[in-house]
Amino acid sequence: MEPKLPTFDKLMNPLLRALGALGGSGSVEEIYSKVVEIERFSDDVLAQLHDPENSNNSEVWYRLAWARTYLKKYGLLENSKRGVWALTAKARTLDKVDPKDVVRTVKALDRKEAAAKPTDQPVPGVPEEEAWKQTLHAVLTQKLSPAAFEKLVQRILRESGFTQVEVTGRTGDGGIDGRGITRIHGLMSFHVLFQCKRYKGSVSAGEIRDFRGAMVGRVDKGLFISTGTFSPAAIKEATRDGAPPIDLMDGAELAEKLKELGLGVRTETVEVPRVDAKWFEDL
Numbered sequence: 430m431e432p433k434l435p436t437f438d439k440l441m442n443p444l445l446r447a448l449g450a451l452g453g454s455g456s457v458e459e460i461y462s463k464v465v466e467i468e469r470f471s472d473d474v475l476a477q478l479h480d481p482e483n484s485n486n487s488e489v490w491y492r493l494a495w496a497r498t499y500l501k502k503y504g505l506l507e508n509s510k511r512g513v514w515a516l517t518a519k520a521r522t523l524d525k526v527d528p529k530d531v532v533r534t535v536k537a538l539d540r541k542e543a544a545a546k547p548t549d550q551p552v553p554g555v556p557e558e559e560a561w562k563q564t565l566h567a568v569l570t571q572k573l574s575p576a577a578f579e580k581l582v583q584r585i586l587r588e589s590g591f592t593q594v595e596v597t598g599r600t601g602d603g604g605i606d607g608r609g610i611t612r613i614h615g616l617m618s619f620h621v622l623f624q625c626k627r628y629k630g631s632v633s634a635g636e637i638r639d640f641r642g643a644m645v646g647r648v649d650k651g652l653f654i655s656t657g658t659f660s661p662a663a664i665k666e667a668t669r670d671g672a673p674p675i676d677l678m679d680g681a682e683l684a685e686k687l688k689e690l691g692l693g694v695r696t697e698t699v700e701v702p703r704v705d706a707k708w709f710e711d712l
Contacts, residue, residue: 453521
């Protein structure tokens with residue numbers, strides 16, 4: 430029997446507390462990590478995926494997305510184009526909210542908007558900010574071969590400033606898929622070994638240890654890229670004191686990087702005509 434998960438409305442106050450602890454603003458990943466810390470969710474809870482076939486996001490991640498959406502419409506959160514969420518002035522005056530009132534108010538607003546623009550409303554079921562990532566995850570995990578995914582990672586690293594990026598993919602090499610060199614501010618360079626996996630689930634601490642074992646004594650740093658997520662134990666293992674550091678990029682961060690680089694993801698601007706009444710008056 431799977432452990433019980435909190436409903437999205439029960440995550441509203443932990444989300445607000447998390448943002449408060451982060452200084453009033455934070456990325457989606459920072460908010461998620463802080464809520465997990467505050468609520469002390471177990472690995473079993475975090476391992477539950479929202480949709481194993483079409484998404485790499487945990488159910489907690491998905492429900493937090495809905496909590497953010499509702500709190501934004503309620504006037505307590507705002508977000509930038511860079512994906513940073515922040516408390517509004519109104520939120521900073523509150524100790525906590527009544528989740529039932531938030532849900533009731535937002536649903537009333539949605540009904541009012543739907544009545545005004547019935548053809549413009551998005552299909553319900555998936556938070557708007559997560560819909561494109563879910564589609565991308567399906568493409569990466571179901572349409573690409575392992576070799577094609579390695580080729581994609583190679584392109585991402587090159588576009589991000591890495592040089593001499595090679596894909597090796599040799600069996601019996603501790604899961605190492607390739608190597609490259611990154612230069613910091615044009616001065617210092619670091620040799621990096623990377624591993625890239627098309628996961629639908631969560632990467633374990635054991636897989637991080639295996640990767641580290643293969644890279645020890647060979648390079649300065651390691652990079653583990655996954656379409657899935659990393660368990661809390663895996664994140665802790667990647668930054669363990671006294672061990673060679675391993676940077677992690679999960680599915681959500683990979684999606685944002687592809688969007689940033691314009692690789693297979695494009696942002697469309699909707700053209701909205703505006704009437705300039707003064708122009709006509711000046712005729």
